[in-house]
Amino acid sequence: MKKVYLLTLLVLFLGSTRALSQSKGDIHWSFRLAPGLNVATIKDPDPTPSGVRYVADGSTTKEGNVGGISLGANLEYFLNENFAFTPGLWFTTKNIFIRNTDGYYSGVSKYNLVYMQVPLIGKYYSKEIIDNLKLVFAFGPTLDFKLSENVNGGDGAHYWNLAKNEFWDDPSRGRNGDNRPQSLFNPFDLGLFFSAGADYALNDKISLYAGLSLNKGFINMIHPHLKFNDPYRTKVNSSVKIRSNILALDFGVKF
Secondary structure (H helix, E strand, O other): OHHHHHHHHHHHHHHOOOOOOOOOOOEEEEEEEEEEEEOOEEEOOOOOOOOOOOOOOOEEEEEEOEEEEEEEEEEEEEOOOOEEEEEEEEEEEOOEEEEEEEOOEEEEEEEEEEEEEEEEEEEEEEEEEEOOEEEEEEEEEEEEEEEEEEEEOOOOOOHHHHHOOOOOOOOOOOOOOOOOOOOOEOOEEEEEEEEEEEEEEOOOOOEEEEEEEEEEEOOOOEOOOOOOOOOOOOOOOOOOEEEOEEEEEEEEEEO
């Protein structure tokens, strides 16, 4: 009897839910959790610069895609019942896994990076396709500011140690071009965010979201201030271009 009673309440609850108000001027908060994979692109069109014969001057390739996560909060301001402007604040990992091959030497490194992202996104909500369920599409830029960078384990590719002046085997070769430690990765990235998913209203105050997203980076992740003009000191190949592409499963709740 108790089970029948609880089931009846559940049916009544689901059958009487109303979607959140999405009229012009309405404001809602949403929270995002997005486990993902950095399918980074790595290009090295000039793998062996002339006159440079030292470690980490060889060919740089991607060793694999690396998992990560993004989480944060958004404010959704509705321009009308279908469109919302959605700024937010996210914290996102952009991890990469690379291999450096130079002659007989080959080594790999995993680099872990954390960025604070400021998305400036437009969202489109469809009409209800079934009761309380809408399709959602999002598109817009993200401004990405690096918070930290670390090497995960040993630096087999040597790029980290060389940028930081920590190449202990041969200090004369383990130097950035200006003789000072330098961050290996760019402090800023500009991305473009795309997503598609579905939003389901539990009641008139809360809705749940699930979807897929792509956050494509456009700026080379290698720090622009690394010096490449001294072949006897700088060993990070100046032709290397690394750009992030974060594919993620997006989950969210909106109030």
